[in-house]
Amino acid sequence: MIVKTPSKVILFGEHAVVYGYRAISMAIDLTSTVEIKENSDKIILNLNDLNKSLKLNLKDLKEIEPNNFGDFKYCLCAIKETMDYLNIEPKKGFELNISSNIPISCGLGSSASITIGTIKAIGKFYNKPLKDDEIAKLGFSVEKKIQGKASVTDTSTITYKGILEIKNNKFRKIREDFEEFLKSCKFLIVYVEKRKKKTAELVNEVAKIENKDEIFKEIDKVIENALKTYNKEEFGKCMAKNHDLLKKLNISTPKIDKVVDIGNKLGFGAKLTGAGGGGCVIILVNEEKEKELLKELNKENVKIFECKMVY
Ligand code: PMV
Numbered sequence: 203m204i205v206k207t208p209s210k211v212i213l214f215g216e217h218a219v220v221y222g223y224r225a226i227s228m229a230i231d232l233t234s235t236v237e238i239k240e241n242s243d244k245i246i247l248n249l250n251d252l253n254k255s256l257k258l259n260l261k262d263l264k265e266i267e268p269n270n271f272g273d274f275k276y277c278l279c280a281i282k283e284t285m286d287y288l289n290i291e292p293k294k295g296f297e298l299n300i301s302s303n304i305p306i307s308c309g310l311g312s313s314a315s316i317t318i319g320t321i322k323a324i325g326k327f328y329n330k331p332l333k334d335d336e337i338a339k340l341g342f343s344v345e346k347k348i349q350g351k352a353s354v355t356d357t358s359t360i361t362y363k364g365i366l367e368i369k370n371n372k373f374r375k376i377r378e379d380f381e382e383f384l385k386s387c388k389f390l391i392v393y394v395e396k397r398k399k400k401t402a403e404l405v406n407e408v409a410k411i412e413n414k415d416e417i418f419k420e421i422d423k424v425i426e427n428a429l430k431t432y433n434k435e436e437f438g439k440c441m442a443k444n445h446d447l448l449k450k451l452n453i454s455t456p457k458i459d460k461v462v463d464i465g466n467k468l469g470f471g472a473k474l475t476g477a478g479g480g481g482c483v484i485i486l487v488n489e490e491k492e493k494e495l496l497k498e499l500n501k502e503n504v505k506i507f508e509c510k511m512v513y
Pocket residue numbers: 215216217218219220308309310311353355401405475476477478
């Protein structure tokens with residue numbers, strides 16, 4: 203049994219969302235894959251990309267503390283939470299093979315993707331498939347247990363797919379007609395550089411900016427306009443405008459700005475996505491200039507991923 207799970211990007215409103223303004227997130231087709239198969243009395247976890255394996259006795263599962271298991275912590279916590287929720291007495295063991303083409307630690311929700319994939323796989327394996335609402339709740343609870351603090355952005359976007367508006371840690375699906383428009387858009391996710399700071403550090407630095415509220419209000423206006431346009435050129439301009447405002451929050455870097463400039467020149471528009479301090483840029487592709495865009499990006503020693511919205 204194989205479960206494929208998307209990842210996510212923040213299209214607009216990162217950081218503003220911490221202060222009760224909205225952010226817009228979108229599920230994308232960079233995916234993680236969880237394969238589950240029967241194994242008599244053991245739980246075997248294989249993280250194929252990291253070349254790491256873990257073997258546990260089924261009967262020990264109840265006692266373990268996932269946070270002590272390094273790279274396996276999300277997956278183990280997802281297994282425990284799901285089995286508890288479904289009241290499954292662990293009698294039948296399993297092997298989970300996990301792989302992913304989602305760049306890690308750069309705001310694309312790679313751990314949320316694996317968490318949601320594991321929850322779904324466990325439900326299916328024990329013949330108790332879960333509803334989206336249950337999956338999203340379990341996913342959020344796993345992120346909270348592992349990270350201490352979590353936002354619904356990653357787990358909800360990855361569970362419900364399409365595009366969501368996030369506000370005050372609640373979410374709603376964006377109108378179907380707007381989803382239709384986004385279906386026709388092709389994006390590039392460009393992994394530019396390793397993040398120099400963690401999300402929490404960047405959030406703390408933004409907190410010290412005096413005129414941040416003015417900037418967030420501007421970002422909110424950009425979002426209002428972006429959601430009214432069904433035109434790629436206009437939508438790209440909104441992305442560029444959001445990036446300019448993020449620059450005022452000091453979370454961009456020279457390398458990120460350079461890639462954004464290329465995206466604005468040879469695509470419809472670009473911005474950094476996520477907390478900043480490095481990480482990824484999202485570019486809305488203008489197919490007429492795509493070859494030139496790729497040529498310029500390739501000079502920058504970056505990793506390029508083509509992606510589309512998943513719905
Ligand atoms: O950690 P990331 O890159 O997924 O970004 C989080 C987005 C922020 O708005 C900066 C923080 C948050 O909790 O919403």
